[in-house]
Amino acid sequence: MTQVNHLIEIQGLKKIYQSGGTKVDAIKQMEFFIDDEEFIAIMGQSGSGKSTLLSIMGALNHPTQGKVLVDSLDLYSLSGEQRADFRSEYIGFIFQSFQLIPYLTVLENVKLPMAVTGQKKKIKNQMALEVIDRVGLGAKAYRLPDQLSGGEQERVAVARAIVNKPPIILADEPTGNLDSKTAEEIMLLLQSLNKDGHTVIVVTHNQDIKAYATRSINVQDGECFA
Amino acid sequence: MKLHNISFGNIKRRKGKMLFLVLGLVIGIATVVTLLSITESMSKNIEERLNQFGANIVMVPKSENLSLNYGGIDVGGVSYQVKEFDQEKLPSIKTIKNYKNLSIIAPKVLGPVTVKDKKILLMGVLFEEELALKTWWHKTGGAFPKKENEVMLGSQVATLLGFKIGDTISLSGKPFKVATILNPTGAAEDDAIIASLDASQRLLGKEGKLSMVEISAFCQGCPITELTLQIAEKFPNAKVTAMKQAVMSKMQSIDMFRSFSLGISIIVIFIGSLLVLVTMMGSVNERTREIGIFRAIGFRRGHVMQIILLEAMLLGIIGGIMGFGIGNLIAYGIIPLVMKDGVFAGINLNLGIVSILMSVALSLLASLYPAFKASNMDPSEALRAL
Numbered sequence A: 001m002t003q004v005n006h007l008i009e010i011q012g013l014k015k016i017y018q019s020g021g022t023k024v025d026a027i028k029q030m031e032f033f034i035d036d037e038e039f040i041a042i043m044g045q046s047g048s049g050k051s052t053l054l055s056i057m058g059a060l061n062h063p064t065q066g067k068v069l070v071d072s073l074d075l076y077s078l079s080g081e082q083r084a085d086f087r088s089e090y091i092g093f094i095f096q097s098f099q100l101i102p103y104l105t106v107l108e109n110v111k112l113p114m115a116v117t118g119q120k121k122k123i124k125n126q127m128a129l130e131v132i133d134r135v136g137l138g139a140k141a142y143r144l145p146d147q148l149s150g151g152e153q154e155r156v157a158v159a160r161a162i163v164n165k166p167p168i169i170l171a172d173e174p175t176g177n178l179d180s181k182t183a184e185e186i187m188l189l190l191q192s193l194n195k196d197g198h199t200v201i202v203v204t205h206n207q208d209i210k211a212y213a214t215r216s217i218n219v220q221d222g223e224c225f226a
Numbered sequence B: 001m002k003l004h005n006i007s008f009g010n011i012k013r014r015k016g017k018m019l020f021l022v023l024g025l026v027i028g029i030a031t032v033v034t035l036l037s038i039t040e041s042m043s044k045n046i047e048e049r050l051n052q053f054g055a056n057i058v059m060v061p062k063s064e065n066l067s068l069n070y071g072g073i074d075v076g077g078v079s080y081q082v083k084e085f086d087q088e089k090l091p092s093i094k095t096i097k098n099y100k101n102l103s104i105i106a107p108k109v110l111g112p113v114t115v116k117d118k119k120i121l122l123m124g125v126l127f128e129e130e131l132a133l134k135t136w137w138h139k140t141g142g143a144f145p146k147k148e149n150e151v152m153l154g155s156q157v158a159t160l161l162g163f164k165i166g167d168t169i170s171l172s173g174k175p176f177k178v179a180t181i182l183n184p185t186g187a188a189e190d191d192a193i194i195a196s197l198d199a200s201q202r203l204l205g206k207e208g209k210l211s212m213v214e215i216s217a218f219c220q221g222c223p224i225t226e227l228t229l230q231i232a233e234k235f236p237n238a239k240v241t242a243m244k245q246a247v248m249s250k251m252q253s254i255d256m257f258r259s260f261s262l263g264i265s266i267i268v269i270f271i272g273s274l275l276v277l278v279t280m281m282g283s284v285n286e287r288t289r290e291i292g293i294f295r296a297i298g299f300r301r302g303h304v305m306q307i308i309l310l311e312a313m314l315l316g317i318i319g320g321i322m323g324f325g326i327g328n329l330i331a332y333g334i335i336p337l338v339m340k341d342g343v344f345a346g347i348n349l350n351l352g353i354v355s356i357l358m359s360v361a362l363s364l365l366a367s368l369y370p371a372f373k374a375s376n377m378d379p380s381e382a383l384r385a386l
Helices: A050-057 A080-090 A106-116 A121-134 A150-162 A180-195 A207-212 B003-013 B015-053 B087-095 B127-133 B155-161 B197-204 B224-234 B244-286 B288-296 B301-338 B349-375 B379-384
Strands: A008-019 A022-034 A039-043 A065-070 A091-094 A168-172 A199-204 A215-220 A223-225 B057-061 B068-070 B073-076 B102-115 B118-125 B150-153 B168-171 B174-181 B192-196 B212-217 B238-242
Touching (some): A050 A168, A080 A091, A080 B301, A106 A121, A150 A168, A150 A180, A180 A199, A180 A207, A199 A207, B003 B015, B015 B244, B102 B197, B118 B155, B168 B192, B212 B224, B244 B349, B288 B301, B288 B379, B301 B349
Parallel strands (some): A039 A199, A091 A168, B118 B192, B150 B174
Antiparallel strands (some): B057 B212, B068 B073, B102 B118, B102 B212, B168 B174
16 A cells, blocks of 8 residues: 655644643644645634644744644754745745735835845846736836735735745635635635645635635634544 | 845835934944044144154263253253264164154254353254254344354343344354344253354364254154164164153143043943944834744745844944044034144044944944844744734
């Protein structure tokens, strides 16, 4: 019997936050996997532990117990700097509320993840302009974030997440601050990225998102149910 | 997109905060520059005054039991019968290491001449050097001697012998024209006849001989003792005496002011550094969200540190340039107020370079902890601020 290698494997995951004398079990027990080129919707109410799960999968938050394997690589056996390199190469984050750098233009914001990569300036520019075009903001590359609408800012955040061509895109409530029409446009954009080969993992409480995903995982009180 | 673009962008965006940070550096650097410029100007001013004050090194032949009292000031040893040294050896003074510090070298020959049956002191000098050295010599009329057959009389000699300007005086039987009479100086020259060095040497039968040499040395950071030793080494038969007291006391005052300036500078720089530290800490705290994003998208700790320290360096350069400019302006304005006849010593470019380097170093040093704190921020904690 051959062993199947999943893109992401979550094994016996546990996360406890300690605040003063109180302990909060953000993740009680989780065990699941995600395969390459899947579009996963992690559904759950506020406080269910889904955002903590996303940050752990993104090599940002050390679990209290358990393992996160990405391409069979145990993320939390790596040093902090190695995890930073992993994020640069493997992960594209789309944060809630866009989280663009306000003093950088659209182009500069998109190029931000490339500031720590070795490509030449010309290539960086070309790659960034390509993804800006892809998200439909070619005409607004030199604008500042506050000169854009909410939907456009979200598109910039998507462009920033994909500019280094990471295999995994992690999105935290990507439609949380958008009207339903813009939300649909963003979800279609993520769907098209998934079709292009990116594994997309979206964390949301919005049940409508399920429709765009290939699979959903429900999270409740720190536990997951497929 | 490079890391410096992020640093430039942040400086441009947070102009107010960055201005406040630069202000801390400017205050520190401007204070140092002002105080150092004042000290330098004071040194120069005192040096000029010392030159006006006259010789500060006296060279006389080594002799026994003799002392020269010159205008009530004991400047070494000499008497009329003293041994002389050879004039031809004098140019070798130019071979001493600190020759550049010697501004005036005034050789003279001394001896008695008989005038109207009275023995009078004849002082042979090089007029050009002597007049540059004795700025307090003022003539009553006529002109300072220019020819070999002209002499200048001290006020007491003129009164005692009854000579006027234009009269002819016979020195050891040779006629000389009285070119001028000096106003009273209260010093030995009041009792002397002053003639050219060559003529005096011939009259006294001391051709090629010198009785003493008075030297005026520049005294910026005055290596006066060293100068004395260097001259003494060249002239083993001469006794070289430095009038150190005058120089030392003046330089001591400057040294005291310099120490005071240093103390003030350290305090102001310390306060300036604290201002930079507090502002940078505030800036880092405000940027928690931003730093979280940087870390999330793959920036290493070192990259975050580079961004903060690059900002600090840029602000340090701006603070250094501004501080140097403002410090010089303040010094220029303040020197005439704190020093009588004080003149600004001029812009010292070396001080400019040191100011910028110091400002950058201070800014980097004060930003080291904030940068370290920023780079060590837990990305998941930072992202919770999102």
